[in-house]
Amino acid sequence: MARKLAKFVKYSEEVTQKICDELANGKSLRQICAQEGMPVVGAVCKWLAIYPEFHIEYAKAREAQAEYYADEIVDIADNATLEEVQKAKLQIDSRKWVASKLKAKKYGDASLLKLADNEGEKLEGLEVAFIKTKNPDT
Numbered sequence: 001m002a003r004k005l006a007k008f009v010k011y012s013e014e015v016t017q018k019i020c021d022e023l024a025n026g027k028s029l030r031q032i033c034a035q036e037g038m039p040v041v042g043a044v045c046k047w048l049a050i051y052p053e054f055h056i057e058y059a060k061a062r063e064a065q066a067e068y069y070a071d072e073i074v075d076i077a078d079n080a081t082l083e084e085v086q087k088a089k090l091q092i093d094s095r096k097w098v099a100s101k102l103k104a105k106k107y108g109d110a111s112l113l114k115l116a117d118n119e120g121e122k123l124e125g126l127e128v129a130f131i132k133t134k135n136p137d138t
Helices: 013-024 029-033 041-050 052-079 082-102
Strands: none
Touching: 013 029, 013 052, 029 041, 041 052, 052 082
16 A cells, blocks of 8 residues: 655644644544645644744643533533443543643642641641552452
8 A cells, every 4th residue: 555645734824723723623633634735743743842822822722622522521421322321431531531631720630739727828848648548448
């Protein structure tokens, strides 16, 4: 089978805006780059390193994508039939995982512990150790 040649797409605000718009609407970068007239994924990654303005807009689009996935989770759950429960669960879990990575402060696991005194001031000089123990019920 003949190898497909990589397509060259010149950097432009129009192309990068389309990438960001489609990311914000739930499409993956791979899906976007597979479309006619779009650059390959590697080119987008290089553009992110070279063009700070694109990097900023791309980051905003990824945050919007996390919101899109969060909204989509509710739709998937509400519309799943009994026959589709396993598929819906996989779709929901996948979107939850991606959203937790794209917007960790809002959708990530709460693993940050803030220590403060009664007035809300940060406590200095304390060390906290977490010890994993076996559940006595298992």
